[in-house]
Amino acid sequence: MxxxxxxxxxxxxxFPREVTLLAGTDRPTxxxxxxxxxQALAFLDDFSRALRRDRGARQDAEAMALAFWxxxxxxxxxxxxxxxxxxxxxxxxxxxxxxxxxxxxxxYTWAIGLLAGxxxxxxxxxxxxQREAVQNVLRIFRELFLQEENAAIRERTSLISYDRSDAVTxxxxxxxxxxxxxxxxxxxLHMQQIPMPxxxxxxxxxxxxxxxxxxxxxxxxxxxxxxxxxVHRFYNDTYVMDQNGCSSPQTVIWLKKTASINMASxxxxxxxxxxxxxxxxxxxxxxxxxMLAQEAERExxxxxxxxxxxLEKAALSAMQTDKIVSIRRFCGNELFVLRLAGLPxxxxxxxxxxxxxxxxxxxxxxxxxxxxxDRIQTVVCIGxxxxxxxxxxxxxxxxxxxxxxxxxxxxxxxxxxxxxDLINALSR
Amino acid sequence: MxxxxxxxxxxxMPAYGxxxxxxxxxxxxxxxxxxxxxxxxxxxxxxxxxxxxxPAGSFFCKEEISKESVSKKxxxxxxxxxxxxxxxxxxxxxxIPDEQVFKVITSxxxxxxxPSRIFLDAETSAVQQKVLARIVSEEIGDRRLPCLMLDTKAxxxxxxxxxxxxxxxxxxxxxxxxxxxxLDENMDLNLxxxxxxxxxxxxxxxxxxxxxxxxxxxxxxxxxxxxxxxxEAAGVMLDLEGSVLIHGGGWKKLQAQAVSPEEFASRIxxxxxxxxxxxxxxxxxxxxxICMECQCGHLHTSTWSDVIVRREKDYTVCDIGxxxxxxVLTPIAMSYPGHSLLTxxxxxxxxxxxxxxxxxxxxxxxxxxxxxxxIRGCSDTFEA
Numbered sequence: 001m002x003x004x005x006x007x008x009x010x011x012x013x014x015f016p017r018e019v020t021l022l023a024g025t026d027r028p029t030x031x032x033x034x035x036x037x038x039q040a041l042a043f044l045d046d047f048s049r050a051l052r053r054d055r056g057a058r059q060d061a062e063a064m065a066l067a068f069w070x071x072x073x074x075x076x077x078x079x080x081x082x083x084x085x086x087x088x089x090x091x092x093x094x095x096x097x098x099x100x101x102x103x104x105x106x107x108y109t110w111a112i113g114l115l116a117g118x119x120x121x122x123x124x125x126x127x128x129x130q131r132e133a134v135q136n137v138l139r140i141f142r143e144l145f146l147q148e149e150n151a152a153i154r155e156r157t158s159l160i161s162y163d164r165s166d167a168v169t170x171x172x173x174x175x176x177x178x179x180x181x182x183x184x185x186x187x188x189l190h191m192q193q194i195p196m197p198x199x200x201x202x203x204x205x206x207x208x209x210x211x212x213x214x215x216x217x218x219x220x221x222x223x224x225x226x227x228x229x230x231v232h233r234f235y236n237d238t239y240v241m242d243q244n245g246c247s248s249p250q251t252v253i254w255l256k257k258t259a260s261i262n263m264a265s266x267x268x269x270x271x272x273x274x275x276x277x278x279x280x281x282x283x284x285x286x287x288x289x290x291m292l293a294q295e296a297e298r299e300x301x302x303x304x305x306x307x308x309x310x311l312e313k314a315a316l317s318a319m320q321t322d323k324i325v326s327i328r329r330f331c332g333n334e335l336f337v338l339r340l341a342g343l344p345x346x347x348x349x350x351x352x353x354x355x356x357x358x359x360x361x362x363x364x365x366x367x368x369x370x371x372x373x374d375r376i377q378t379v380v381c382i383g384x385x386x387x388x389x390x391x392x393x394x395x396x397x398x399x400x401x402x403x404x405x406x407x408x409x410x411x412x413x414x415x416x417x418x419x420x421d422l423i424n425a426l427s428r
Numbered sequence: 429m430x431x432x433x434x435x436x437x438x439x440x441m442p443a444y445g446x447x448x449x450x451x452x453x454x455x456x457x458x459x460x461x462x463x464x465x466x467x468x469x470x471x472x473x474x475x476x477x478x479x480x481x482x483p484a485g486s487f488f489c490k491e492e493i494s495k496e497s498v499s500k501k502x503x504x505x506x507x508x509x510x511x512x513x514x515x516x517x518x519x520x521x522x523x524i525p526d527e528q529v530f531k532v533i534t535s536x537x538x539x540x541x542x543p544s545r546i547f548l549d550a551e552t553s554a555v556q557q558k559v560l561a562r563i564v565s566e567e568i569g570d571r572r573l574p575c576l577m578l579d580t581k582a583x584x585x586x587x588x589x590x591x592x593x594x595x596x597x598x599x600x601x602x603x604x605x606x607x608x609x610x611l612d613e614n615m616d617l618n619l620x621x622x623x624x625x626x627x628x629x630x631x632x633x634x635x636x637x638x639x640x641x642x643x644x645x646x647x648x649x650x651x652x653x654x655x656x657x658x659x660e661a662a663g664v665m666l667d668l669e670g671s672v673l674i675h676g677g678g679w680k681k682l683q684a685q686a687v688s689p690e691e692f693a694s695r696i697x698x699x700x701x702x703x704x705x706x707x708x709x710x711x712x713x714x715x716x717x718i719c720m721e722c723q724c725g726h727l728h729t730s731t732w733s734d735v736i737v738r739r740e741k742d743y744t745v746c747d748i749g750x751x752x753x754x755x756v757l758t759p760i761a762m763s764y765p766g767h768s769l770l771t772x773x774x775x776x777x778x779x780x781x782x783x784x785x786x787x788x789x790x791x792x793x794x795x796x797x798x799x800x801x802x803i804r805g806c807s808d809t810f811e812a
Binding site: 101102103241242244245302303304305306307308311312314315316318319320321322324325326327329331332333334338 | 472473475476478479480481511512514515518519521739740741742743744753770772774798799800801803804
C-alpha cells in the first residue's frame with residue numbers, strides 16, 4: 001500500500017525514529033507566515049487543480065469536495081471574512097490529530113493551520129492510510145513538493161504516521177506552538193494529558209450531534225425537482241459519511257404547518273407487521289422519507305453489517321427509553337425512522353447511523369431550542385432560513401456549538417467550527 | 429397449560445421427528461406464547477414490541493395470510509419479531525426476577541468486543557441441558573462414553589477466560605464417563621496420558637465384550653492446531669476407530685487457513701481413524717438447542733430450534749439455496765427474550781424434511797460472519 005517514496009525520518013530529523021514521513025519535510029520550520037499568505041493560497045489552488053486532474057482522486061467524492069474547497073475563489077471568500085489586521089501571523093508548528101474515519105480531514109485541518117500561517121504536523125492513522133483515496137492525495141502532495149516553487153509550503157508540511165505512542169507524541173509536541181485535536185471524547189481526554197509547551201494553544205473538537213429542521217409547508221409547496229434536489233443534498237449530509245459525521249443530522253424535527261394536520265398513523269413499513277401497509281402515503285413526511293430511501297437504494301450500498309448495526313440501534317433505542325413510539329423502515333433496510341414521543345429533553349441523546357433517523361415535530365423553532373445541549377452542533381435547515389434561525393438561537397441563548405446551514409452543507413468544512421474561529425485561534 | 433409446562437412436554441418429543449406442518453403448528457403456538465410471556469416479563473422487550481407496532485395479544489400463524497384477512501394481531505410466523513443477537517452485549521435482558529438468576533452465560537465475543545450476557549434460571553438451564561443431551565445422544569448413543577477433551581483443563585480454572593470454550597467443555601462433560609484433557613497448560617499434547625487413557629478404556633470395553641468407543645470434543649480451531657497438526661508433527665497415530673468427534677466454535681479461523689470441512693475430517697481420520705466427525709452450530713444466546721451436522725455434512729435444526737434465512741437488504745425470507753443472514757428460533761428460551769434472534773452469521777437453507785440422512789426439519793449451511801464494513805465518521809481517532 002505505501003509507496004516507495006516514503007522516507008523514514010533519519011538523522012537530523014525533527015521526528016523520533018518511530019515516525020514515518022508520508023509527505024513534506026522531516027524538518028518543519030517554525031518560521032511563520034501571515035494569515036491567508038500568497039504562498040498558501042497559490043499552493044492550495046495548485047493542489048485543488050492537481051486533485052481534479054488526477055484520475056484516481058477524481059473517482060472519489062470526498063477528494064473532489066476537498067478540491068472544490070481548496071480552490072482560490074473559495075479561499076478568497078474565506079479570507080474576506082477576516083479584516084486584515086496588520087502584523088498578524090501564525091504561531092509556529094501546529095500538531096494535528098485527525099479522526100481515523102473521515103478520510104480527507106487530515107488535509108482540511110492542515111490547510112486551515114496553513115491558512116492561519118503555521119507549519120502543520122499531521123498524524124494520519126493507519127486506518128486512514130488504508131484508503132486508496134488517501135494514498136492518491138498523499139501522492140499528489142509528494143508530486144507537488146518535488147517542484148521548487150512549492151518549497152515554502154513543503155517546509156511547513158509534515159504528514160506523518162506512527163504507531164500510537166504517547167512518548168513519540170510528547171517528543172513531537174515539545175517544539176510545537178499548538179495542537180488541534182479532532183475525535184472521540186476519550187481520545188481527546190487522553191491526548192490532553194500529554195504535555196506541551198505552556199504557551200502553546202490547544203483546540204479540541206469532541207463528539208457532537210447534529211440535526212435537521214424541515215418545514216412541512218415549504219416541502220409541500222416545492223415542485224418535484226426542488227424536492228428531489230433537497231433529498232439529494234440531505235442524502236449527502238447523512239449517508240455519505242455513514243451518518244456518523246459529527247455534523248450529520250440524526251434527528252429530523254418537522255415544523256408543522258400552522259393549519260392543524262392529522263398525525264394519525266405515520267407511513268412506512270413496520271419491522272414486523274405486514275398488516276401495516278400504510279394508507280397515509282400521501283403525507284409530505286412519508287414522501288420525504290420514501291424519496292430519501294430511494295436515493296439510498298441507488299447510491300448507498302447498504303450491506304448486512306450496516307443493516308445489523310441499524311437493527312441493533314433501533315432495538316436498543318426502543319428498549320432503553322419509552323420515548324420511541326414507532327420503528328418504520330423504508331425500501332427494506334435502506335432507511336429506519338424512529339418516531340419520538342415529542343421533543344426530548346436533550347436532542348443530543350439520540351444518535352442513529354447508516355440511515356437511521358429519529359423524528360419528532362414542533363410548532364416553531366423556539367420550541368426546539370430548549371432541547372439543545374452543549375453537544376448539539378449543526379442544524380440543517382430545510383425550507384427555513386438558516387441565518388434567521390441562527391439569529392433566533394442567539395437571541396434565545398440556545399445551548400450548543402451551533403451552526404445553521406442549508407441542506408447539502410452539513411459536512412462542508414469551515415474555518416469557524418464548533419464556535420471556534422480556527423484562523424484567529426491559530427494566529428497571533 | 430402454561431408456557432413452561434408446554435416446554436416440559438416439548439422436551440420429551442423426538443429430536444428430529446417433526447415434519448413441516450406439525451412443526452409450524454407447534455412453533456406458531458409456542459412462539460406466540462413465548463413472545464407474550466417475554467412481553468409481560470421483560471419490560472425492555474415489551475417496549476421494543478410496542479415500537480414495532482406488534483400489539484399485545486398478537487399471535488403467529490403457520491399459514492400464509494392473504495392481504496385481506498390480515499389483522500393487526502394475526503401475524504404469519506415468518507414475520508415474528510426478532511432481536512439482533514448483539515443486543516445481549518448492550519443490555520442485561522431477563523424475564524425473571526434477579527433472585528431467580530441461577531447462572532449467567534457470557535459469550536466470548538470477538539476480541540475487543542463486549543461479551544453477551546445471558547441470564548438463566550434453574551429451569552431454563554435444566555431444559556437447555558436436557559435438550560443438548562437429547563441432540564447429542566442422537567450421535568453418541570444413550571450411554572456415556574470415555575471422553576477426550578481436546579483442550580486444556582486450564583480454560584475451566586481461569587474464571588476470567590471462562591468463555592464459550594469453557595462452557596462447551598462443561599456442557600459436553602455430561603456425556604463423559606471419564607474425562608482426559610488432551611492438552612496441557614501450554615497447549616501441548618499430553619501424549620502419555622492420552623495413550624494411557626485410550627488403552628485403559630479399550631481394555632475395559634473389550635473385557636465387557638464391547639467395541640471400544642470414545643467421545644472427542646473441542647473447538648474446531650483448537651482441534652486443528654493443537655491436536656491434528658500436533659499428532660501429524662509427532663508422527664503419532666491414535667487408534668480411535670469407531671469413536672465420534674464433535675466440534676464447534678466456527679470455521680472462521682480455518683477458512684482463513686483454507687482448510688475445508690472435508691480436509692478437516694480426512695486429516696482427523698488419518699491420525700485417529702475416526703469416521704464420525706460432526707460439527708455443530710450454536711451460540712451462547714441459545715445454549716442447548718444446537719444444530720448438529722449429519723453424515724451428509726448438513727446442519728440440522730431439531731425439534732427445539734428452527735432457522736429462517738433473511739435477505740440482508742430488506743430482511744425478507746430467502747428462497748432455498750439463497751444466501752442470507754440467519755435468524756434462529758427456539759421455544760426453550762424462558763428466562764430471557766432469546767426465542768427469536770437475528771444473528772450476524774450468513775447461511776443458506778438447503779432444504780426441509782428431505783435430507784438423505786432421514787432427519788425431519790430444516791437443514792442448512794453456515795457461510796461465516798457478516799463481513800465487517802469500514803465505517804466512516806468522526807467519533808474515533810485512534811486505532812488501538
